Amino acid sequence: MDVSEFHDHSQLYREIEIPFDFAEIFFSRTDTRGKIQSGNEVFQRISGYSWSELAGKPHNIIRHEGVPRAVFWLLWDRLKQGLQTGAYVKNKSKDGRFYWVYAIITPCEGGYLSVRIKPSSPIFGIVQAEYAALARMEIEEKLSPAESAARLMTRLSALGFETYDAFMATSLSAEFSLRDVNLQKQSRQTLALYGRLMPSAARLLTAAQQISEGYLTYRFVPLNLLVHAGQIGEAGAAIATISTNYNTLSEEIERGLDGFLQAARTVSHTISVGAFLLATSYVQREIACSFRDEVPIEGVDHATEKNFLDQQQSTYQAEALKSLTGIEDELKIFFQMVSEMKRLASGLAAIRIMGKVESGRLSVAVVNDLIMDLEAFQDIVQRGLADILQANDALRMDTSRLLEAYAAEDA
Numbered sequence: 208m209d210v211s212e213f214h215d216h217s218q219l220y221r222e223i224e225i226p227f228d229f230a231e232i233f234f235s236r237t238d239t240r241g242k243i244q245s246g247n248e249v250f251q252r253i254s255g256y257s258w259s260e261l262a263g264k265p266h267n268i269i270r271h272e273g274v275p276r277a278v279f280w281l282l283w284d285r286l287k288q289g290l291q292t293g294a295y296v297k298n299k300s301k302d303g304r305f306y307w308v309y310a311i312i313t314p315c316e317g318g319y320l321s322v323r324i325k326p327s328s329p330i331f332g333i334v335q336a337e338y339a340a341l342a343r344m345e346i347e348e349k350l351s352p353a354e355s356a357a358r359l360m361t362r363l364s365a366l367g368f369e370t371y372d373a374f375m376a377t378s379l380s381a382e383f384s385l386r387d388v389n390l391q392k393q394s395r396q397t398l399a400l401y402g403r404l405m406p407s408a409a410r411l412l413t414a415a416q417q418i419s420e421g422y423l424t425y426r427f428v429p430l431n432l433l434v435h436a437g438q439i440g441e442a443g444a445a446i447a448t449i450s451t452n453y454n455t456l457s458e459e460i461e462r463g464l465d466g467f468l469q470a471a472r473t474v475s476h477t478i479s480v481g482a483f484l485l486a487t488s489y490v491q492r493e494i495a496c497s498f499r500d501e502v503p504i505e506g507v508d509h510a511t512e513k514n515f516l517d518q519q520q521s522t523y524q525a526e527a528l529k530s531l532t533g534i535e536d537e538l539k540i541f542f543q544m545v546s547e548m549k550r551l552a553s554g555l556a557a558i559r560i561m562g563k564v565e566s567g568r569l570s571v572a573v574v575n576d577l578i579m580d581l582e583a584f585q586d587i588v589q590r591g592l593a594d595i596l597q598a599n600d601a602l603r604m605d606t607s608r609l610l611e612a613y614a615a616e617d618a
C-alpha cells in the first residue's frame with residue numbers, strides 16, 4: 208500500500224486490521240443500557256482506549272460503520288427478551304483501525320456480558336459480504352433498522368437458516384470448532400454431534416412441511432369426488448362412501464397437522480438453542496479460566512469480575528444441559544404424533560386400494576383422475592413419514608451419543 212496516497216492517518220488506518228490471536232478471548236460487561244461496566248485486558252488493549260476512557264461509556268464507542276444497523280436492532284430485540292445472542296461484529300479502535308469478532312452476548316445480573324472470539328469460518332466470509340451489501344442498502348434506500356433486520360432475516364433464510372437461532376447455532380459451532388483446529392486443540396465431540404443433529408432436524412421439519420403442503424394441495428379432492436359420485440347415480444354409491452371416509456380421515460389429518468408441524472419446529476429449535484448454549488458455555492468457561500491469570504487492569508475489580516464470569520459460566524453450563532436433555536423429551540412428543548400420523552396414513556392406504564378398485568370398475572375419467580389425486584396425496588404422506596422415521600432414528604441415536612459424550616467430558 209502506498210502511504211502517500213492517503214491524506215491523513217485516519218484514512219490510512221481505517222484500511223488496517225488489528226491483529227490478534229485465536230487464543231485471545233475478550234470480554235466486556237455492560238449495564239442494561241449498554242454502558243461499559245468492566246472488561247478485560249485484551250478488550251481494553253485492542254480497543255486502543257485507556258480504561259478511564261471506556262468505563263461508563265456506551266458500547267457504541269467502538270462501533271464501526273461497516274456493521275448494518277440491522278445487526279444491533281436484532282441484538283437488542285433479543286436481549287430485551289432475555290435471549291442470548293451471537294453475532295459477527297466489526298469494531299473500530301481509537302486510532303481508526305478495525306477488527307472482527309464473533310460476539311456472544313448473554314443477560315447477566317444488572318446488564319449483559321459479551322465474550323468474543325476471533326472468527327475464521329467460511330460463514331464469516333459470507334457474512335462479511337452480506338453486511339457490506341446491507342450497510343449500503345440501509346443508506347441508499349434509507350431503510351429503518353427494523354426493515355433492514357427483516358432483509359437480513361430473508362437473506363439468512365435464503366442461505367438455509369430458517370431462524371436467527373439456527374444461524375447462531377451453526378455459526379458459533381463453526382467458529383468455535385475451527386478455533387480449536389487453529390489452536391491445535393482436540394475438537395469437541397459434543398459439537399460435532401450437534402453438527403449432525405442440526406441437518407437431521409432440518410430434514411424432519413422439511414418432511415413435516417411437505418405433508419402439510421400436500422394436504423393443502425389435495426384438500427378439495429374428497430368433495431369433488433363426492434360431487435361426481437352423485438352425478439353418476441346408483442353406480443357411484445361406493446365412490447361416495449369412499450370419498451366420505453377419505454374426507455373424515457383427511458379432516459383428522461388436518462386437525463393433527465398444526466401440532467405435528469409445531470412439534471417438528473420445537474425439536475429443531477431446541478437443537479439449535481442447545482448447540483449455541485453448549486458452545487457459549489465452553490467459551491465462557493475458557494474466559495473464566497484465562498481471566499484468573501490475566502494482568503489486572505486499573506479500574507476493574509478483578510475479584511468481582513472473576514465471580515461474575517464464574518457465575519455466568521455455571522448458569523450457561525446448566526442451561527446447556529437443560530436444552531440437551533430437553534431434546535430427548537421433545538423427540539418423544541414428536542414421535543407420539545408420528546405414530547398417530549402413521550395410523551391415519553394406513554387408513555388412507557386402505558381407502559386408496561378401495562378407490563382404485565372402484566374407479567377401475569366404473570371407468571369414469573374424472574373419477575379416475577380424482578382417485579389418482581388421492582393416491583398422490585397418500586404417496587406424499589407415506590414418503591414424508593418414511594423420511595421422518597429415518598430422521599427420527601438418527602436424531603435419537605445421535606442425541607444419546609451426545610449425552611454420553613457430554614457426560615464423559617465432565618467426568
Ligand SMILES: Cc1cc2nc3c(=O)[nH]c(=O)nc-3n(C[C@H](O)[C@H](O)[C@H](O)COP(=O)(O)O)c2cc1C
Nearest residue numbers: 237241266267269270271279296298312319320321
Ligand atoms: C454487552 C454488549 C456488548 C456490545 N458490544 C458491542 C461492540 O463490541 N461493538 C458495537 O459496535 N456495539 C456493541 N454493542 C451494541 C451497542 O450497545 C450499540 O447498540 C451499537 O454499537 C450500535 O450503536 P448505535 O445505535 O449508536 O449506532 C454491545 C451491546 C452490549 C449490550
